Amino acid sequence: xxxxxxxxxxxxxxxxxxxxxxxxxxxxxxxxxxxxxxxxxxxxxxxxxxxxxxxxxxxxxxxxxxxxxxxxxxxxxxxxxxxxxxxxxxxxxxxxxxxx
Amino acid sequence: xxxxxxxxxxxxxxxxxxxxxxxxxxxxxxxxxxxxxxxxxxxxxxxxxxxxxxxxxxxxxxxxxxxxxxxxxxxxxxxxxxxxxxxxxxxxxxxxxxxxxxxxxxxxxxxxxxxxxxxxxxxxxxxxxxxxxxxxxxxxxxxxxxxxxxxxxxxxxxxxxxxxxxxxxxxxxxxxxxxxxxxxxxxxxxxxxxxxxxxxxxxxxxxxxxxxxxxxxxxxxxxxxxxxxxxxxxxxxxxxxxxxxxxxxxxxxxxxxxxxxxxxxxxxxxxxxxxxxxxxxxxxxxxxxxxxxxxxxxxxxxxxxxxxxxxxxxxxxxxxxxxxxxxxxxxxxxxxxxxxxxxxxxxxxxxxxxxxxxxxxxxxxxxxxxxxxxxxxxxxxxxxxxxxxxxxxxxxxxxxxxxxxxxxxxxxxxxxxxxxxxxxxxxxxxxxxxxxxxxxxxxxxxxxxxxxxxxxxxxxxxxxxxxxxxxxxxxxxxxxxxxxxxxxxxxxxxxxxxxxxxxxxxxxxxxxxxxxxxxxxxxxxxxxxxxxxxxxxxxxxxxxxxxxxxxxxxxxxxxxxxxxxxxxxxxxxxxxxxxxxxxxxxxxxxxxxxxxxxxxxxxxxxxxxxxxxxxxxxxxxxxxxxxxxxxxxxxxxxxxxxxxxxxxxxxxxx
Numbered sequence: 001x002x003x004x005x006x007x008x009x010x011x012x013x014x015x016x017x018x019x020x021x022x023x024x025x026x027x028x029x030x031x032x033x034x035x036x037x038x039x040x041x042x043x044x045x046x047x048x049x050x051x052x053x054x055x056x057x058x059x060x061x062x063x064x065x066x067x068x069x070x071x072x073x074x075x076x077x078x079x080x081x082x083x084x085x086x087x088x089x090x091x092x093x094x095x096x097x098x099x100x
Numbered sequence: 101x102x103x104x105x106x107x108x109x110x111x112x113x114x115x116x117x118x119x120x121x122x123x124x125x126x127x128x129x130x131x132x133x134x135x136x137x138x139x140x141x142x143x144x145x146x147x148x149x150x151x152x153x154x155x156x157x158x159x160x161x162x163x164x165x166x167x168x169x170x171x172x173x174x175x176x177x178x179x180x181x182x183x184x185x186x187x188x189x190x191x192x193x194x195x196x197x198x199x200x201x202x203x204x205x206x207x208x209x210x211x212x213x214x215x216x217x218x219x220x221x222x223x224x225x226x227x228x229x230x231x232x233x234x235x236x237x238x239x240x241x242x243x244x245x246x247x248x249x250x251x252x253x254x255x256x257x258x259x260x261x262x263x264x265x266x267x268x269x270x271x272x273x274x275x276x277x278x279x280x281x282x283x284x285x286x287x288x289x290x291x292x293x294x295x296x297x298x299x300x301x302x303x304x305x306x307x308x309x310x311x312x313x314x315x316x317x318x319x320x321x322x323x324x325x326x327x328x329x330x331x332x333x334x335x336x337x338x339x340x341x342x343x344x345x346x347x348x349x350x351x352x353x354x355x356x357x358x359x360x361x362x363x364x365x366x367x368x369x370x371x372x373x374x375x376x377x378x379x380x381x382x383x384x385x386x387x388x389x390x391x392x393x394x395x396x397x398x399x400x401x402x403x404x405x406x407x408x409x410x411x412x413x414x415x416x417x418x419x420x421x422x423x424x425x426x427x428x429x430x431x432x433x434x435x436x437x438x439x440x441x442x443x444x445x446x447x448x449x450x451x452x453x454x455x456x457x458x459x460x461x462x463x464x465x466x467x468x469x470x471x472x473x474x475x476x477x478x479x480x481x482x483x484x485x486x487x488x489x490x491x492x493x494x495x496x497x498x499x500x501x502x503x504x505x506x507x508x509x510x511x512x513x514x515x516x517x518x519x520x521x522x523x524x525x526x527x528x529x530x531x532x533x534x535x536x537x538x539x540x541x542x543x544x545x546x547x548x549x550x551x552x553x554x555x556x557x558x559x560x561x562x563x564x565x566x567x568x569x570x571x572x573x574x575x576x577x578x579x580x581x582x583x584x585x586x587x588x589x590x591x592x593x594x595x596x597x598x599x600x601x602x603x604x605x606x607x608x609x610x611x612x613x614x615x616x617x618x619x620x621x622x623x624x625x626x627x628x629x630x631x632x633x634x635x636x637x638x639x640x641x642x643x644x645x646x647x648x649x650x651x652x653x654x655x656x657x658x659x660x661x662x663x664x665x666x667x668x669x670x671x672x673x674x675x676x677x678x679x680x681x682x683x684x685x686x687x688x689x690x691x692x693x694x695x696x697x698x699x700x701x702x703x704x705x706x707x708x709x710x711x712x713x714x715x716x717x718x719x720x721x722x723x724x725x726x727x728x729x730x731x732x733x734x735x736x737x738x739x740x741x742x743x744x745x746x747x748x749x750x751x752x753x754x
Contacts (some may be wrong), residue, residue, distance in 0.1 A: 023726050031722075096720030 007048035014041035028080055028090045035076075039069050104148050104169055108187045110196070111152060112236035114145040119229035128223030135212050138167070138225035142208050142232055146201040146540055153198065156189045156272075160606070166190035168306060180301055188305065192607045195445055196239035196377055200453045203224060203369045206234050206574040210460050211361040213571035214467060215403035224264060224359065225629050231257035235370050239377065242302040244293050249376070251289065252340065254371045255282045262358040262367060274354040281351040282571070285341015289378075292334030296385075299327050309384040320392040322523070330543040332385050332392035335378060336399075343375025344426045345403045345433060351428055356418040360463030363418060368459050369426045369452040376432040383608060397437025397521070401528045401535075404430030406665075408538035412545070413654070413661045416473050417462050419548050424499065427535060431514050434532060438525065440517030441608045442601035447514055450506035452587045454498035457578035459490035464567045464575065472557065475480045475549040476651045482551035484564040489551050491575040496547050498582040500540035500634045503627075509586030511536060511660055512627050513598070517539050519626060520619075529626075532631055540637025548645040593627070 018037035025031055043062045050058025084090055104110065118141025126134050159167050175183040189197070208228060215224050241247035256279075262277025297303055300311045311317070312328065320326045339345070343354035355367050366372070379386060379396060386392050394452025404427045411423030428451050435444030442613040466473055468485050482489045498505035501512070517537070519529040566572070588600035601608075654662045663669075717728075738745065 019730065023723050023730070024722075090724045097724065 004048050004052040008045060011041045011048065014038075014075040026091050026093060028083065028092050030094060032076055032080065034036070036073070039065055039067075042091065081084065102159060103625070104152040104168070105155045105159065105189070108152065108169055108189070109171060109185075109604065111145050111148045111201075112240060114141045114148065115229040115232035115236065117141060117225045119233060122222050122229065125511060126226065129222060130182040131212075131221055132214070132510075134222050134225055139205070139208050139212070141229055142201065142205045145232065145236070146205045149197045149201040152189060153194050153437050156194060160191075164606075166193075166306075166607075179298075183243060183245045183303060185246060186242035186304065187240045187246075189240070190607050191604050192377075192380060192445065193239055195449055195604070196373075199235070199449055200232070200235050200239060200370050203452050203578075204235075206363040206577055207361050207456060207460065210364075210463070210571050211359075214361050214463055214567045215359060216568075217357070220264070224261075224334075227260045227264070228362075228365070228461040231261070231366060231371070236373075238374055242295065242305055244305070244308075247381075248289065248293065251338070251374060251378075254366070254374060255257055255279065255286070255342070256370055258282070258355065258366050261362040262355045264358050264362065268357070271357040274351075274357040278351040278355050281348050282341045283350055285338045287438065288334045288341070289338025290338075292331050292338065295327065295331045295334060299331065309382075312384050312388060317388060319387045320391060322385055322394055324389075325391060327391070328385055329391045330390050332382065333395060334394065335382055337384075339375030339378050339433075340399065341375070342378075343372050343429045343433070345375070345399050345430060346406060349403060349407065349409035349426045350671060353419055353422040353664070356416070356422050360466060361419065363422070364456045364459035364463065367422065368455040372425065372429060373432070373448045373452065375413065376429065376436060376444055379433065379436045380445055380608075383436070383441050384738045386436070392499075393437050393439065395437075396433050397518070397528060400433025400435075400437050401518075401531050403427065403428070404434060404535040405427055405531050405538075406430075408535045408542065410661055410664050411542040412538060413658055415476050415651070415662075416524060417475050417478075417546060417550060418459070418473055420475075421455070421458055421462055424458075424539065424542065425451075427539060428455065428499070430531065430535075434528060435514035438514075438518045438521035438528065442604045443510065443517050445505070445514035445604060446586075446589065446600045446682060447510035450498070450510040450582070451580055453585045454495045454506055454582040457491060457575065457582050458495040458499065460571070460575055460578065461488050461495060464488040464571055465492070466572070467567050467625050468564050469557065470562055472562065475546065478550045478555070479557070480555035481554045481564060482552070485566045486567060487572045487575065491572075491579045492551070493547060494579040494582055496543040498585075500543055501536060501630055501638060502634055503631060504583075504587070504590070506582050506584075506586035508627070508630070509589040509592075512623075512630050513589060513601075515625050516623050517624075517628060531643060533629065536630060537633045537637045540575055540634040541641045542637075544638050544641035545645050548641060549649075552646065553649065593624070608706065622641055675678050 015038050018034045018041060021034035021037070022031055025034065043065055045082070046058040046062045048058075050056060050062075080090070083095055087094060116136050120132055122137050123127075124294070127136070156167055166188050167190070168186060170188065171185045173182060174185045176183065208225075211228065215221055218224065231254060234257060236250075238247055238250025238254060241250060246564045259275045259279040262278050263272050265271040266275075293303060296308055300308045302308055302311075317328070318326060320329050341348045352367055352372065356363055358367070386396065407426035407430060409422045411420050411427065412537065414420045414423060428447070432444045432447050432451070435441070435447060464485065465478070465481065465488055468481065468488065469478060472478065499507050501507045515529055515532050518532055519525050521528065588603070589598045592598035660666070
C-alpha cells in the first residue's frame with residue numbers, strides 16, 4: 001500500500017513542473033500542455049484524497065475536471081489555430097494586442 | 101344662511117382665477133377680453149366683499165364675536181402643530197377688505213387706460229390680479245401662517261410689477277432691491293412667528309391673543325425686555341420691511357420704477373400698509389409690551405419726519421409721492437405706537453384714498469407728458485389737463501390736512517393720541533406736527549411746479565392731452581373719497597362720536613381717555629394748530645415756487661436732502677459692498693471654487709493619476725499574467741493557512 005503522501009508529493013511535483021513550464025515556455029502549445037499537466041496534478045490529488053478518506057467525492061470532482069479540460073482543450077486549440085493562422089507564429093510574446 | 105361667509109375663500113379665489121386665466125391664455129387675446137377677465141374678477145370680488153361685510157354685520161349682531169371659519173387642515177405636523185386654512189372677518193378685516201377690493205378695482209379700471217399702449221398687457225393684469233389674491237389672503241387670514249403666505253405673495257407680486265419693464269436695467273435692479281430688502285424684514289417676521297409658536301403653541305390669532313390676554317401673562321413695562329417684547333419687535337421688523345420704515349424703507353422710492361398704477365395700488369394704498377395691519381392685528385401682544393410700543397412710535401415718528409425732509413427736494417414727481425408714502429406710513433405706525441390703533445387704521449384708509457388719487461393723478465400727468473416724470477420739465481399744465489389738475493389738487497389738500505378733507509381727521513386723530521400719550525407724547529407730537537408742515541410744503545411744491553408757472557417743456561414735441569375717461573373717472577371717484585373719507589370722525593369735532601374708532605372698538609376695545617370737556621377743547625386746539633401748520637406749508641411753498649423758478653444747483657443741506665442723506669450709498673458701502681466682497685472672494689473663490697470644486701476635481705485627478713500608474717501592469721504578456729495569478733494564489737494560500745504557518749515558521753524562535 002503506497003502512502004497517500006507519496007501521491008500528494010507526486011501531485012505537487014507535477015503541478016510545480018506545469019507551473020514552471022507555464023511561466024517560462026514561449027510556445028503556446030507547450031503552455032497549453034502545461035495547463036493540462038497542472039489539471040492532472042490536481043486530479044491526482046483528488047483521487048488520492050478520495051482513496052484516503054474512502055469517499056467518492058474526489059472521484060466525482062475528477063470527472064468534472066476532465067469534462068472542463070476537454071471543453072477547454074476544444075476552445076483552446078481553436079484559439080491556438082486561429083492565432084497561428086493570423087500571426088504565423090506560436091510565440092506568446094507576440095500575442096500582446098490587449099496591452100496599452 | 102350666509103352664502104358668502106360660508107364660502108369666504110371665494111373673495112380671494114376670484115382674482116386668482118382671473119390671474120390664472122389671463123396669465124395662461126391671455127397672450128394673444130384682445131385687450132377687451134383681458135379687461136373683461138381682470139375687471140370682472142376684481143369687480144366680482146368687490147361685490148362679494150360688500151356682501152360678506154353685510155352678512156358679517158348680521159352675524160356680529162347675533163354672536164358678538166369675529167367670524168372665523170376653518171376650511172381645510174393645511175399643515176398637520178404632529179399633535180402640537182396643526183395649521184388650518186382658516187379665514188376670518190372682524191371689523192378690522194372689514195376695513196382692509198373694502199379698501200383693498202374697492203381701491204384695487206378702481207386702479208384696475210384706471211390701468212386699462214394707462215397701460216393701453218404698453219407691451220405685456222396681459223402679463224400686467226395677471227400680476228395685478230395675483231396681487232389682489234395674495235393681499236386678500238393676507239387680510240382675511242385667521243392665523244399667522246396663512247397671513248405669511250399672503251405677506252410673501254404680495255412681496256412676490258411687488259417684485260414682478262416693479263420689474264415690469266424688465267428690459268430696463270434700473271427697473272430690474274429696483275425689483276431685486278424691493279425683494280431683497282423685504283426678505284430681511286420677512287426673516288424677522290418668521291422669527292417672530294416661531295417665538296409666538298414656542299410660547300403659545302399655536303399660531304391662530306384667536307388662540308394666541310386669548311393666551312396673551314390671560315392675567316398671568318406678565319405686562320412688560322418700558323425698558324423691560326421679555327418674550328412678548330421680543331416677539332413684537334420681531335414682527336415689527338417684518339413690518340418695517342413691508343411698510344418701508346427706517347431702516348428698511350430704501351426699497352420703496354426705487355420701486356417707483358414700476359408702472360404708475362402699480363405704485364398707486366401696491367406701493368401706496370395696499371401692500372405697504374400690510375405692516376401697519378399686522379401691528380394692529382397683533383395689538384393684544386403689543387399692548388403687553390410698552391418697550392415694543394415705544395419702539396414702534398419712535399420709528400414711525402422718525403420715519404414720518406425723515407422721509408418728509410427727503411421729499412422736500414426731489415424732482416421726480418413719483419419720488420416725491422414715494423417719500424410722502426413712507427412718511428405717511430410713519431404716521432400710521434406712530435398712531436399704533438401710542439396705542440391709537442383705530443386712528444392708525446383710520447389714516448391707513450384715508451391714505452389709501454388720497455395717495456391712490458395722487459399717484460393716479462401723477463400717472464395721468466406723466467401720461468399727458470408722454471412719459472416725462474421730472475417736475476422741472478413740466479409747469480403750466482393746469483389749464484391743459486383740468487380734470488387731472490383738480491383731482492391732484494383735491495389729493496394735495498387732503499394729504500396736507502385741510503378741513504374738511506380726509507387727512508385732517510385721520511392725521512389729527514394720530515397727533516392727538518400722540519400728544520396725550522406717555523411718556524414722550526409732547527416730543528412725538530412736535531416732530532409729527534413739523535412733519536405735517538413739511539408734508540403740506542412738498543405737496544404744494546409739487547402742485548406748483550407741475551401745474552403753474554410757465555411751461556418748461558418743449559411744446560413742439562410734447563403734446564399735452566387729457567387722459568381718457570377710464571382714467572379720469574376713477575380719479576374723480578377717488579377724489580370724492582379723499583374729500584369725504586374722513587367724515588366718519590366729523591361728529592367728534594363737535595363732541596360727538598368718532599364713528600370709525602367706534603366701528604373698530606370690537607377689535608381694539610374702546611379706551612376712553614378721561615378728561616371730558618377739557619380734552620375736547622384740547623382736541624379742537626390741536627386741530628387748529630394742525631390747520632395752521634398746513635397753511636404754513638402752503639404759504640412757504642407758494643412763496644418759493646409760485647413765481648417762475650429756475651432749478652438752482654443743489655448745495656449744502658439741499659444737496660444732502662436731494663441725495664437722500666446718502667443712505668443708499670451708506671448701505672452700499674457698509675452692507676452691500678462687504679457682503680458682495682465676502683460672497684465673491686470667500687464664498688465664491690475660496691469656498692466654492694477652492695474647496696468644493698477643488699475636492700471634486702482633486703478626486704477625479706487623483707483617480708486618473710492612479711490609473712495612469714496602474715495601467716502599466718496591463719503588459720499584454722500572458723506569462724506575466726500567469727505570474728500574477730501565481731502570486732495571488734500564494735497570497736490567498738498564505739492568508740488561509742496563516743494560523744498553521746505562523747507557529748510553524750516562528751514558533752521555534754519564540
